[in-house]
Amino acid sequence: MNEAAPQTRIQKRNxxxxxDAALEIFSQHGFRGATxxxxxxxxxxxxxxxxxxxxxKEAIHVALLSGLMDTWxxxxxxxxPEGDPVEEIVGYVRLKLQMARDFPRxxxxxxxxxxxxxxxxxxxxxxxxxxxxxxxxxxxGTWAEAGRIAPLNPHHLIFSIWATTQHYADFDAQxxxxxxxxxxxxEEAETFLADFFRRxxxxx
Amino acid sequence: MNEAAPQTRIQKRNxxxxxDAALEIFSQHGFRGATxxxxxxxxxxxxxxxxxxxxxKEAIHVALLSGLMDTWxxxxxxxxPEGDPVEEIVGYVRLKLQMARDFPRxxxxxxxxxxxxxxxxxxxxxxxxxxxxxxxxxxxGTWAEAGRIAPLNPHHLIFSIWATTQHYADFDAQxxxxxxxxxxxxEEAETFLADFFRRxxxxx
DNA sequence: ATTTCGTTTGACCGTTTGGTCAAATCCGGG
DNA sequence: CCCGGATTTGACCAAACGGTCAAACGAAAT
Numbered sequence: 001m002n003e004a005a006p007q008t009r010i011q012k013r014n015x016x017x018x019x020d021a022a023l024e025i026f027s028q029h030g031f032r033g034a035t036x037x038x039x040x041x042x043x044x045x046x047x048x049x050x051x052x053x054x055x056x057k058e059a060i061h062v063a064l065l066s067g068l069m070d071t072w073x074x075x076x077x078x079x080x081p082e083g084d085p086v087e088e089i090v091g092y093v094r095l096k097l098q099m100a101r102d103f104p105r106x107x108x109x110x111x112x113x114x115x116x117x118x119x120x121x122x123x124x125x126x127x128x129x130x131x132x133x134x135x136x137x138x139x140x141g142t143w144a145e146a147g148r149i150a151p152l153n154p155h156h157l158i159f160s161i162w163a164t165t166q167h168y169a170d171f172d173a174q175x176x177x178x179x180x181x182x183x184x185x186x187e188e189a190e191t192f193l194a195d196f197f198r199r200x201x202x203x204x
Numbered sequence: 205m206n207e208a209a210p211q212t213r214i215q216k217r218n219x220x221x222x223x224d225a226a227l228e229i230f231s232q233h234g235f236r237g238a239t240x241x242x243x244x245x246x247x248x249x250x251x252x253x254x255x256x257x258x259x260x261k262e263a264i265h266v267a268l269l270s271g272l273m274d275t276w277x278x279x280x281x282x283x284x285p286e287g288d289p290v291e292e293i294v295g296y297v298r299l300k301l302q303m304a305r306d307f308p309r310x311x312x313x314x315x316x317x318x319x320x321x322x323x324x325x326x327x328x329x330x331x332x333x334x335x336x337x338x339x340x341x342x343x344x345g346t347w348a349e350a351g352r353i354a355p356l357n358p359h360h361l362i363f364s365i366w367a368t369t370q371h372y373a374d375f376d377a378q379x380x381x382x383x384x385x386x387x388x389x390x391e392e393a394e395t396f397l398a399d400f401f402r403r404x405x406x407x408x
Numbered sequence: 409a410t411t412t413c414g415t416t417t418g419a420c421c422g423t424t425t426g427g428t429c430a431a432a433t434c435c436g437g438g
Numbered sequence: 439c440c441c442g443g444a445t446t447t448g449a450c451c452a453a454a455c456g457g458t459c460a461a462a463c464g465a466a467a468t
Contacts, residue, residue, distance in 0.1 A: 008414070029320060033236030036456060048458080049416055057456065111319050111374075115312055116233060118377040125381035133382050150403055155383060156396035160368045163375075167367035170315075173322040177329035178337050179359060192360035199354055200404040212444075214435095240426060250447055252428080261426065 015053055017043050019067070022060045027105040030112040031061050031120075058120075065113065065121050068106050073129065075099060076158075079136050085143040086201050093161050093197050094190065100169035101186040107169035133158060149201045164193055219257055222247050223271070226264045231309040234316040235265050235324075262324070269317065269325050272310050277333065279303065280362075283340050289347040290405050297365050297401050298394065304373035305390045311373035337362055353405045368397055 021043035025034040036057055040047045054060045075095035079088055100107050118125060137154035144151045168175060168189050175185050225247035229238040240261055244251045258264045279299035283292055304311050322329060341358035348355045372379060372393050379389050 010415080014415090029236060030234050030316075031237075033234060033320070035454080037454090046417055047456085048418085051457065052415070055457095108319055111315075112234075114375050114378050115315050115319065116237070118381070122377065122381060125378055129378075130382045150399075152399060152403075153392060153396045156393055157400075159371060159379065159393075160397075160400060163367040163371035164364045167363060171318050171367075173326065174318050174329055174333075175363065177322070177326060178334045188357060189360055189363075192357045192364075195354075196356060196361075196364060196404050199356075200400050204408055214445075218445090239424080241424090251426085252448085253446055255427065256445070259427095 027108040096165040104169035231312040300369040308373035
């Protein structure tokens with residue numbers, strides 16, 4: 001079997017269906033809390049059929065995580081060293097919040113994994129993720145040194161952006177439990193976070 | 205059995221030992237990922253002995269969550285309406301960050317629970333937690349209206365404090381994977397967050 | 409029509425898991 | 439020292455779980 005090149009279109013379709021179902025289940029229950037039967041049912045397939053496309057439960061999980069990592073990092077990659085510093089960062093905040101709104105399952109998948117020590121993706125964190133963050137932190141650092149934004153630790157600034165935006169996906173249950181029933185968390189958050197980061201960053 | 209008043213001192217000791225062991229295991233693996241055998245071993249007791257003190261695995265989990273909720277909310281309760289607005293809020297940030305540093309297991313326990321939809325504590329969130337947050341948000345709201353801090357949505361300001369501080373406990377694996385090996389995440393975070401919130405809040 | 413290869417499944421297996429129970433052990437008060 | 443209730447445990451159970459396998463099915467090509 002040629003693993004590098006997935007062949008038939010039915011194979012492509014089923015792996016997609018499986019990964020989507022697995023995302024739904026894993027993000028809701030975590031790796032250990034999810035069962036192959038649940039994933040199989042959500043995918044509309046039988047359990048042995050799942051294991052025809054993926055060798056194990058863990059293989060599905062790993063495939064999900066590494067396949068999603070790129071998408072997840074994309075907004076940060078777009079932070080432009082040539083742009084206006086405050087607008088670039090606030091724009092990144094907005095993009096990240098939109099991702100939390102539009103892809104909450106992906107956010108919770110990572111959250112589940114990292115809260116439990118990131119056993120399956122620690123190497124990806126220490127490798128490509130760290131490299132990208134270091135690169136962009138350096139950009140923000142030069143902005144700070146040039147006096148174009150407030151002098152704040154760039155790495156921790158990035159952490160604060162991740163924390164505040166992903167909060168609305170990962171802790172959705174808490175946010176909605178506290179806000180009034182008719183509130184629109186993500187719309188309110190967009191206004192708040194844009195103001196908030198703009199105030200913290202701009203030099204006056 | 206009188207449930208309202210735990211009797212013997214051996215009962216008190218063992219329930220404490222069990223809850224501490226359960227905190228360790230649940231916070232590392234989540235509810236579904238933790239096993240009674242793991243908890244029993246961590247507590248130095250046999251599995252049937254655990255179930256002599258608690259009727260079920262879920263009962264241990266619930267006891268932990270509700271017992272910790274009070275402690276967890278204490279810093280917010282101390283936010284003083286009569287104090288200096290910016291200093292009160294920055295002080296709250298500091299306290300919350302210290303809790304993340306000193307009680308990461310508690311933080312991760314809640315994180316695990318809420319990420320998965322808070323099925324076991326949704327009523328506590330919508331009840332006492334919401335009440336306290338609404339009360340303190342109102343205080344912050346009057347500060348904002350009086351022009352003593354920047355005009356920011358109080359509820360979302362509180363969310364941003366929770367998100368940024370708990371991030372260092374819940375996503376510790378990621379933070380340490382990205383920061384240099386010799387970094388001191390919590391010390392850096394204290395400086396960063398104090399500056400950050402002070403800049404965002406203060407009127408200049 | 410037959411071959412061939414990709415796909416699907418019912419039945420099954422060994423292990424793990426939460427929980428039970430009767431019997432044994434411990435321990436303080438009389 | 440003895441008694442009765444509190445405590446502890448080895449043995450056990452049923453269900454759930456991840457995973458296997460041989461057999462059946464499907465469809466396209468010859």
